[in-house]
Amino acid sequence: MSESVLTKPYGRPTSTWKFLLSELKPRGNPWTIFNMISVPTVIVAAVIIVIRFVYGLSAVSNVTQMVPWGLWKGFNVVTGVAFAGGAYVLTFMVYILGMEKYKPLVRVTVLNGFLAYTFYAIALILDLGKPWNIINPIIGNSFGTSSILFLVAWHFILYIFAQLIEFSPAVAEWLGSERARRNLKRLTIGAVVFGITLSTLHQSGLGALFLMAKGKIHPLWYSEFIPTLFFISSIFAGLSMVIFQGSILQRVFAYQMDKHSDENHNIMIRGLSRVCAVTMFVYFFLKIVDSVHNHTLGYLMTPMGVWYMIEMIGFVLVPMLLFVRGVRLGTPFTIKLASIMTLIGIVLNRMNVSVIAYRWDEIPRYIPTWMEIVVTVAILFVQIWIFRWVLHRMPVLRTMESMTAPKPTA
C-alpha cells in the first residue's frame, strides 16, 4: 500500500479542498475479501431499510406486541454501548490515574467509541416508529424528565460530543493546523472528566431501562442491581474489545507499526487483562450474591437456568480464569481467546436481558428475520469502513512524524 506524501507535519498542503478531495479517494486494492462481503451486504441492507420505511417495521422485522424490542435495540444499542465502554475506562486510566503506558491505545479506542455511538444512534433511528419526532426530547417542550430513556438519550448525545473533542486533536494534526490542535488539546481533560461521568450514568442507565420490566424479565436476569451490573460489565466488555480490536489492528495495519509495537502491545494487553479479571470477579461475585438474595437459585435446574449457567460459567467464569492464566504465563493467545469469550458473554447477557429472557414465557418466541440480521451486520460494516478510512489517513495508531517519514519499502 502506498502512502501519499501530501501533508507535511503541521504544515498546510497546497489547498485544503484539494487535500480533502484527494483524501476522500479510496486507497489500496479494493478487491479484498472484506470488501467483497461488506459491499453487497450494505447494498442489500439499504434496500431493506427502504422497505422498512415504506411498509413499516413488520415488513422486515419479527418484533411483536409482546416483545417490542428486537435485535436492533438489543444488539446494536444495548450490546454495542457496552462494547464501546473501553473509551471511558482507558481515558480514566491514562488521564486521571496517569498510567502513561496505555496512551498509545487511547486515540484508536476513543475513535472506535465515537463511531460506535454514532452508528448505534443510527440503528436506534431505524427502529423508531416516528423517527422524525426524535427532535421532541432534544428541543421543545416535551421533556419526559422522569424517563430513564430521556436520561440515556441525552447522555448519548453529549458523550458523542465529548468523544469528538477527545479525538479532535488527531483531526487537527491530519489537517496540519498546529494552532487548532493546541486549542483542542486544552479541552481534552474537561471532555474526559465529563465523558467518564456521562458513561457511568448511561452504561448503568441502559440497565435501569429494564427496572420497570419487573415480572417480564426472567428472575435470573432481573435484579434491582441491573444498573450496577451493567456498569461493572461495561468495564471488562470495553477492555476486551480493546484487546480483541488491537490484535486485529496489529495485523491489518502492520505497515503502521514499528518494530517495538508488538512487544509494547503485549505488555499493554497483559495490564488490561488484569483489570478484566478483577472486574469479572467482582461481577461474578455480585451475580451470585444477587441470586442468593433474590432466592432465584431454584431456577437453575430449569431450561432457562441451564442457559443462564452457560452465560455465567462458560462466558464469564471461564474467560476470567483464562485472563488470569494469560497474565501468569504471558501468552497473548490465551488473552485474546479470553477477550473473545468475554465479548460473546456480553452479547449473551445483553441479549438475554433485553430480548431472550424478556417475556421468556411468551409463545411464539421472537426470532429475528434474516433482514434484521443483514441490517445489523451492515451497520457494523459501514462503521468499519469509516474506521479503516480514518486509520489509513489520520495519526491514530502512529504519530504524524512517522507518517510523513520516507518508508524504506512501500
Place this chain on the structure above:
Amino acid sequence: MSIDRREFLKTLGVASATLSGATALGNSKTELDQEEFYAILHDVTLCEGCQECEFACATANGLPEPTDYPDSEIKRQLKPDQYSVINAVETSAGEVYTKQQCMHCAQPACASACLTQAMKKQKEGPVTWTEGKCMGCRYCMVSCPFDIPKFEFDDNNPKIGKCQMCFDRLKQGEVPACVENCPAGALTFGRRSEILHEAHRRIMEDPASYVDHVYGEYEAGGTSWLNISPVPFEELGFKTDLETKPYPELTKGFLYSVPSVFVLWPALLMGLRGALKKDDQEDVEGEDHE
C-alpha cells in the same frame, strides 16, 4: 436580601435538575389527587358478554367494529385498533366474562417511561397518548405491567393504540362510551373513592357472590379501572404477581442518584487526577508528548 429556606431549597432543586438533565421531581404530585381521579368499576358477576361496550368503543374512537365473539376456547387480544376486549372464561363459578383495556394506573409506568410526554396521566384520570409527541420507541410497551399499549408495526407512520378512557367525552362532561352503552349495568363510572367504596359495598352486602378482592385497588400502586369477581382473579387470567407499589418507584432510586453522581464524579475525578499528578508534570493537558 432575604431568601427563606423553602425558596432556597427550591432553587437548589431546580439547579440540580438543570445539571442532571433529568429528575423525578414531578412524580409525587399525582399521589395527592389520586382519590379525585375518575374510575370505572367492572362487575364480572353482572357482565353478559354482549360486546356492546366493544362496539361503542369502536364507534367512539373511529375504529373498525369487532368481527369475532367471546369464546372460552380462545383468548382474544387487544390490538392497535381494538382498545377493549371481552373474553369468556370457564371458571369454577361457570362461564364469566372479563373486560380488558388500559387500567389507567394512578402512577403509570408508561408515562414515566415516555421520554417525550406523549403518554400522560391526566388529572381527570385517563392516561392519554399524543401522536405528535411520540417517537415510536416502544419503551411504554416494555414498561407497562399489563402489556396494554399496542403498536402499529405494519404502518410507516405507526400509532400506539390503547384506551384513553374517552378523554374527549370526559372533558365535555360525558361518561366513557363503554359505560354509557352497557345494557347489563356491569360498568359504573365515578370518582375513584366513590367507585372503590361501591365495589367494597357490593362485596360486603353479598359476600357469597364475590371474592374479597377489588382488583386495581392496590395492583401497580392503584389503578383507575377496578374489577370485582366471583372467583379469584388468577382463574380469570388476570396478572396477580404485580407490585403493589407504583412501577415508577422502581426507577426512582436510580433517577435520584443521577444528580449526586453528576456533582460528585467530576469533583472526585479532578481530585484524583491532582493527587496522582507527578510534581514535574506541570501542564499535562496543554502539551504532552504523544
